[in-house]
Each structure stands twice: as structure tokens, then as C-alpha cells.
Amino acid sequence: MSDCIFCKIVSKEIPPDIVYENEMVMAFLDNNPISLGHVLIVPKKHYENIYDISEDYLKELIAVAKKISLVYRKVFEISDLNLIHNAGKNGQQVVFHFHLHLIPRKEGDGVDFDNKKFPELREKYDEFIEKIKDSGIV
């Protein structure tokens, strides 16, 4: 897509800080990182998010995430991380070209994804699961 910033990065019209690339995937450092090594793993073909990406690309993206995790552990002794995909406006997706955030974590790094929890939502679980079964999709 011509107006997509990540398509411009993939084509190197905007020069990326590349951590890894192959025919299908590029992984480059986030230009506003949460921690050192915060990397975005993207398909070289434009997909918006989890809803439209092909399973082949998704599998390759996850395989690359694993590869980078192992490299980080070996080279930088980073053994903890978050792997995040934001989808849609309310999912806080800002760039609408599929990406996985791989965010290295360590003790006392000040990063906090410890959100408020709502245990009372368990009351709705039976109905929730029933609706999924009724959909016939899974």
C-alpha cells in the first residue's frame, strides 16, 4: 500500500534498523522503543491485522519471533519478553500494517502491563462459551 509507513520500511524507502529479514518477513527496531531491543516483526506483504493475514504469513511471523527470542537470550542474556499484537482502534493499533511487538523485559525495567482485572466477568463465562459453540466455527 503506497501510503503505508511499514510498506515504505519494507521496501527500504524509509531505512529501517533491521534485526532480521527473510523473503516473507522483516524485523526492525521500533523507533519509539519501550525497552532496548523492542522490535516489530512484520510481513513483507501488506496485511492490516490478525483478521486478514494469511495463516502462512502468521506462522512465519511466529517462527521469526521465536528465532529473535533465542538470539536475544544468547547474545544479550535477555530471557524475558512480551509478544504483543494490537488489532483495531480499540486494540490501540496505530499502524495498520500487521506487526508483532517483541519487547525485551528485565527486573526493575519500569515497564508495566499489569492491568486492572475484573473477576466478576466469570459470571458471564457459560453464556460466552455457549455462543462460541453455537457459532459452529470451533
Ligand code: AMP
Ligand atoms: P501499534 O500501536 O501496535 O500500531 O504500534 C505501532 C508501533 O510502530 C509503535 O510502537 C511505533 O513506535 C512504531 N513505529 C511507527 N513508525 C515507525 C517507524 N518509522 N520506524 C519504526 N517504528 C515505528
Ligand code: ZN
Ligand atoms: Zn503496509
